[in-house]
Amino acid sequence: MTPGVQPEAEFRSAVARLLEVSASALTFTSLSGGVSSDIWRVDTAGASYCAKCALPRLKVTALWEAPTARNAEEVRWLRTVRPWIGEQAAEVIAADEQRGIAVLAWYDPQRWRNWKVELLSGRVSIELAGRLGRLLGTIARLGAERQDLACSFDNQTLFEALRIDPFFRHLLTRYPVVATLIAELEEQQNTLIHGDFSPKNILVDDKGDIRILDAECATWGCAGFDPGYLLAHLLLKLEHTGNRALLSAAKHFWQCYLMETRRPDRVRNQAHPLLKEQDLARQVSLTLAGVLLARVDGKSTVDYLTDTQQRSVRARALTLLSQPPLAVTSLLNDWLAL
Numbered sequence: 414m415t416p417g418v419q420p421e422a423e424f425r426s427a428v429a430r431l432l433e434v435s436a437s438a439l440t441f442t443s444l445s446g447g448v449s450s451d452i453w454r455v456d457t458a459g460a461s462y463c464a465k466c467a468l469p470r471l472k473v474t475a476l477w478e479a480p481t482a483r484n485a486e487e488v489r490w491l492r493t494v495r496p497w498i499g500e501q502a503a504e505v506i507a508a509d510e511q512r513g514i515a516v517l518a519w520y521d522p523q524r525w526r527n528w529k530v531e532l533l534s535g536r537v538s539i540e541l542a543g544r545l546g547r548l549l550g551t552i553a554r555l556g557a558e559r560q561d562l563a564c565s566f567d568n569q570t571l572f573e574a575l576r577i578d579p580f581f582r583h584l585l586t587r588y589p590v591v592a593t594l595i596a597e598l599e600e601q602q603n604t605l606i607h608g609d610f611s612p613k614n615i616l617v618d619d620k621g622d623i624r625i626l627d628a629e630c631a632t633w634g635c636a637g638f639d640p641g642y643l644l645a646h647l648l649l650k651l652e653h654t655g656n657r658a659l660l661s662a663a664k665h666f667w668q669c670y671l672m673e674t675r676r677p678d679r680v681r682n683q684a685h686p687l688l689k690e691q692d693l694a695r696q697v698s699l700t701l702a703g704v705l706l707a708r709v710d711g712k713s714t715v716d717y718l719t720d721t722q723q724r725s726v727r728a729r730a731l732t733l734l735s736q737p738p739l740a741v742t743s744l745l746n747d748w749l750a751l
């Protein structure tokens with residue numbers, strides 16, 4: 414929280430309009446934590462909310478600009494998946510598409526903790542990782558059955574600006590092998606993806622309940638992207654902390670994801686795109702490797718790895734990019750020896 418900072422009058426009135434109250438009835442408290450939006454806790458006499466406003470320039474050292482229309486895409490993603498995963502998707506109370514403002518339910522930090530913080534503090538629940546695998550698997554499976562979403566979430570331009578360019582194209586001159594990953598992400602699009610499915614965008618409580626936030630990069634995209642992205646973040650934290658429970662969590666996450674995407678009681682169409690395990694494994698492995706590389710040599714680098722750890726991550730990422738394994742399970746089983 415940043416005490417004393419107050420929003421501009423126009424933003425205040427826009428939030429008041431969305432909540433159908435007078436601006437003077439609202440108290441705003443600025444929250445730190447995000448890099449791509451201004452985030453506020455908003456209190457009325459009877460309730461609290463979270464107001465999120467997309468920034469045209471991200472709060473990272475390198476120049477990284479992005480269209481503010483991404484706020485409306487987050488809102489649409491949250492609303493689309495809510496019938497599939499229920500309240501595990503953050504609740505959208507109201508949104509102003511033109512201004513790029515979303516008002517969400519308030520998830521009180523007294524109860525809800527950021528999963529990244531939990532993992533880095535050594536609180537690694539394997540069971541929770543499995544639940545996240547099933548949750549993401551459900552979205553991937555149901556998304557793939559909704560061809561209409563290919564049109565309504567045709568956000569490739571946004572995905573290029575927020576993910577492919579800054580994470581991967583940025584690395585091409587130094588590592589030409591990244592071209593394989595870019596081609597995969599641009600050509601293999603088969604379901605609805607979140608696009609930033611990392612522990613920092615997941616809130617958890619003591620009971621293991623989950624709230625997914627921050628779907629600004631949502632698009633019809635490559636199924637392997639979301640699981641690959643999450644696995645990369647778990648493996649980066651493993652590198653940093655040496656806590657083997659993170660590897661167990663990664664393995665369980667993947668097993669549950671895979672089981673959920675191919676449940677025989679749910680998937681009747683044998684041509685379902687997620688059933689081709691080798692394709693999925695290639696997408697996941699390439700994404701995982703690309704994200705690892707981007708997090709050590711890209712625009713938005715992790716702040717917690719030593720030079721030696723960075724070298725080790727880089728070497729493994731380059732091996733995977735040039736020879737993606739045929740199964741993610743073997744990649745994870747061999748991870749420590751890679």
Ligand SMILES: Nc1ncnc2c1ncn2[C@@H]1O[C@H](COP(=O)(O)OP(=O)(O)O)[C@@H](O)[C@H]1O
Pocket residue numbers: 444445446447448449450451452463465503517518519520521522527613614626627629
């Ligand atoms: N609905 C919410 N309730 C409570 N806190 C929230 C909510 N949404 C976001 N936050 C807080 O703000 C941080 C950044 O939010 P996020 O949606 O991830 O924005 P950014 O796009 O800037 O990363 C979260 O990690 C969380 O601490």
Ligand SMILES: [Mg+2]
Pocket residue numbers: 447448613614627
């Ligand atoms: Mg975030």
